Amino acid sequence: MSGQTRVLTVGSHVFDFSPSPDSTGCCDPVSYSWKVEPDDGSGNPQLFHGSLRFHPATVTLQGAPPDGRLSCLPRGVNLLGNGSTTVAMNSPNESLYCSLIPLGTHTIVVLSAGQEFVVRWTP
Numbered sequence: 001m002s003g004q005t006r007v008l009t010v011g012s013h014v015f016d017f018s019p020s021p022d023s024t025g026c027c028d029p030v031s032y033s034w035k036v037e038p039d040d041g042s043g044n045p046q047l048f049h050g051s052l053r054f055h056p057a058t059v060t061l062q063g064a065p066p067d068g069r070l071s072c073l074p075r076g077v078n079l080l081g082n083g084s085t086t087v088a089m090n091s092p093n094e095s096l097y098c099s100l101i102p103l104g105t106h107t108i109v110v111l112s113a114g115q116e117f118v119v120r121w122t123p
Contacts (some may be wrong), residue, residue, distance in 0.1 A: 005045065008036045008095040017052050025114035026092050053112035054089040059096075064121035071107055072098035089113040 013036060018029040032050045061070045061079040070079040075087055075096055087094075089111065096109040100121065109117050 010036050010038050012036075013031075013047070015050055017050055017067040019052060023092070023114075024112075025055060027054045027113060034065070054092065056086040056088050057094075057111035057113055058084050058086050058116040059109060059111070060084040060116055060118045062120050064117055069101040069119055070098055070119055071101060084116075087111055 013034055015034065016029065016031045017032070019027045030050070032048075034048050036046060059070070059072070059077050059079070061068070061082055061084075064070070064079075064082050066081045068081060070077065072078075075094075076097065077085055077087060077096065079085060079091060089116055092113050094111045096111065098107050098109050098119070099105070100107065100119075103121075103123060107119060111117055
């Protein structure tokens with residue numbers, strides 16, 4: 001219902017938000033209760049905002065030497081050598097511009113909520 005307008009009766013309503021079937025583990029369903037109040041005479045609509053709770057994404061660095069580092073600022077991803085870290089997600093997808101140090105190369109990491117993105121060290 002994103003951005004949609006609905007006319008509702010005065011009283012309490014429950015809104016259920018669920019991920020689409022092809023979301024592959026991005027988030028959990030969530031329910032919100034909201035009370036529609038009588039019109040205050042202004043004619044202005046009452047707004048309700050709800051959202052899914054996104055699972056963190058995982059970034060993994062593979063095949064790196066012990067001093068190899070993946071750095072993705074400003075999200076704070078900083079992996080030294082092989083390893084993984086999680087990144088909190090506020091949307092289903094996010095692209096990060098990352099540096100491979102000391103290679104001096106850059107890569108785009110496309111995170112998806114609830115999924116792993118693997119960066120392979122290739123000198």
